[in-house]
Amino acid sequence: MLKQVLVFTDMDGTLLDHDNYDYSPALDMLNTLKSKHFPVIPATSKTKAELDVLMAELQLSGPCIVENGAAIYLPQHLFHTRPEGCIEKPGYWVKEFVRPRPHWLDLISKLFSEFDSEFLQFSNMSNQDIIQYTGLDEKSARLANTRLYSEPVKWLGTLERKTLFIAQLQQLGANVLQGGRFLGVSGQCDKGLALIWLVDAYQRQLGLRATVSIALGDSNNDVAMLEASDIAVRIKSPTHNFPTLTRTSGIYDSSLMGPSGWSECLSKILIREC
Numbered sequence: 123m124l125k126q127v128l129v130f131t132d133m134d135g136t137l138l139d140h141d142n143y144d145y146s147p148a149l150d151m152l153n154t155l156k157s158k159h160f161p162v163i164p165a166t167s168k169t170k171a172e173l174d175v176l177m178a179e180l181q182l183s184g185p186c187i188v189e190n191g192a193a194i195y196l197p198q199h200l201f202h203t204r205p206e207g208c209i210e211k212p213g214y215w216v217k218e219f220v221r222p223r224p225h226w227l228d229l230i231s232k233l234f235s236e237f238d239s240e241f242l243q244f245s246n247m248s249n250q251d252i253i254q255y256t257g258l259d260e261k262s263a264r265l266a267n268t269r270l271y272s273e274p275v276k277w278l279g280t281l282e283r284k285t286l287f288i289a290q291l292q293q294l295g296a297n298v299l300q301g302g303r304f305l306g307v308s309g310q311c312d313k314g315l316a317l318i319w320l321v322d323a324y325q326r327q328l329g330l331r332a333t334v335s336i337a338l339g340d341s342n343n344d345v346a347m348l349e350a351s352d353i354a355v356r357i358k359s360p361t362h363n364f365p366t367l368t369r370t371s372g373i374y375d376s377s378l379m380g381p382s383g384w385s386e387c388l389s390k391i392l393i394r395e396c
C-alpha cells in the first residue's frame with residue numbers, strides 16, 4: 123500500500139534561514155512535495171498571524187502548528203467535520219492545548235523581583251526591540267507579538283541563573299522550550315504532542331491509515347517532534363549544535379544549513395524511503 127507522507131517542518135533555522143529568514147533554497151523541493159501531494163505542515167513557535175503571511179508566500183494551504191504546539195489550526199476546506207476537542211474559528215477547526223497568554227504573563231510576573239533585569243519578554247518590548255533581537259521587518263515583528271498562548275523570553279543572564287529561572291517556571295506549572303533565539307513559556311504542550319494529534323486527525327478524518335511522518339528541526343524546541351516522527355531530520359545551525367535525541371534510528375543530519383539542508387535531506391529521503 124502506498125503511504126501518505128506528512129512533512130512537519132520547523133520554520134526559523136530550518137525552512138527559513140536563521141539570520142535572514144530566506145526560504146528560496148527550499149522552493150524547488152516545496153514544488154516537488156506539492157506535485158506528490160505530500161502536505162508540508164509548519165510546526166513553529168511563530169504565531170498564526172505570522173504563518174498566515176508565510177504560508178501564503180510558500181503557497182501552503184494545509185494545517186499548521188503554532189506557538190510551539192500550543193494550538194493546531196485545521197482548515198475546514200480539508201477537514202470537513204469538527205475533529206474531537208476542537209473549537210471553531212473562521213475557516214478553521216482549532217485544537218488548543220494550553221491556557222491563554224495572559225495566564226503565562228501572570229505567571230512570569232511572579233519572577234520579576236527575583237530575576238530583575240535578567241530577562242526581557244515580548245509583551246514588555248517595543249516593536250523596535252523585537253526587530254533588534256530578531257532581525258524581522260517591522261510588520262513581521264508586530265505579527266510575532268500577536269500571541270494567543272505563549273510568551274517568548276530573551277534571557278540576558280548567566281546559564282546557571284537561566285536553569286534556575288526555568289525550574290521556577292516549571293514549578294509554577296509552565297513548560298519552557300528553548301528556540302533558536304528565545305525561551306518559549308507556555309503550558310504543557312510541544313511540537314511532538316501536536317504532531318501525534320495531527321497524524322491521528324489525518325488518519326481518522328481523511329482515512330489515511332498508512333502515514334509516514336517526517337519532522338525537520340534545528341533546535342531544542344523541535345526535539346519532541348523529532349522523537350515522535352517516523353523520520354527525524356536535524357538541520358545544521360550556525361548558532362548551536364544538533365539537538366540531542368534519544369532515538370537511534372531514522373535520523374538524517376544535514377550538512378548544509380537552514381533551507382539548503384532542508385532540501386538536501388528531503389531529496390535523500392524521497393529517493394530512499396518514499
Ligand SMILES: O=C(O)[C@@H](COP(=O)(O)O)O[C@H]1O[C@H](CO)[C@@H](O)[C@H](O)[C@H]1O
Binds near residue numbers: 166266
Ligand atoms: O525562539 C525563537 O528563536 C523562534 C523559533 O521559531 P521556530 O520554532 O524555530 O520557527 O521564535 C521566536 O522568534 C521568532 C523570530 O526570530 C518569531 O518569529 C517567533 O514568533 C518567536 O516565537
